[in-house]
Amino acid sequence: xxxxxxxxxxTGNLGGKIAQALVARxxxxxxxxxxxxxxxxxxxxxxLGVEVIQLEMSNAAxxxxxxxxIDCVV
Numbered sequence: 001x002x003x004x005x006x007x008x009x010x011t012g013n014l015g016g017k018i019a020q021a022l023v024a025r026x027x028x029x030x031x032x033x034x035x036x037x038x039x040x041x042x043x044x045x046x047x048l049g050v051e052v053i054q055l056e057m058s059n060a061a062x063x064x065x066x067x068x069x070i071d072c073v074v
Contacts, residue, residue, distance in 0.1 A: 003071040004028045008057075010050070011041040018074060023049055032057070032066060 005022050009015035010031035022029045029050040033042055034057070045052055055062040067073065 002026065002028070004030065004069055006030050006032065006067060006070040006073045007050075008032045008074070010045055011037045016041075016045075019045060019048060019050055030066065030070065032063075 005027045007015060007019055007022070007029055008031070010019045010029075011033055015031075019029055019031060031045055031050050031052055033045075033052055033054050035054050037054070042052055042054075053062075053066045055066065057063070
């Protein structure tokens with residue numbers, strides 16, 4: 001799998017499991033996290049090898065930029 005996947009909710013239980021499964025299948029995973037997200041969860045995601053983008057979900061321009069080059073949004 002060489003798809004580029006954008007994932008929201010990766011700091012949660014299910015989202016974290018989805019991120020792990022996608023990475024295990026060879027996907028490039030970019031995750032969206034709120035600036036207020038738990039820093040230890042962000043570090044764990046980075047150690048997993050995902051690209052972490054911190055942004056406010058209400059920022060349409062930042063969301064559009066985060067979607068650039070993405071094949072699928074979860």
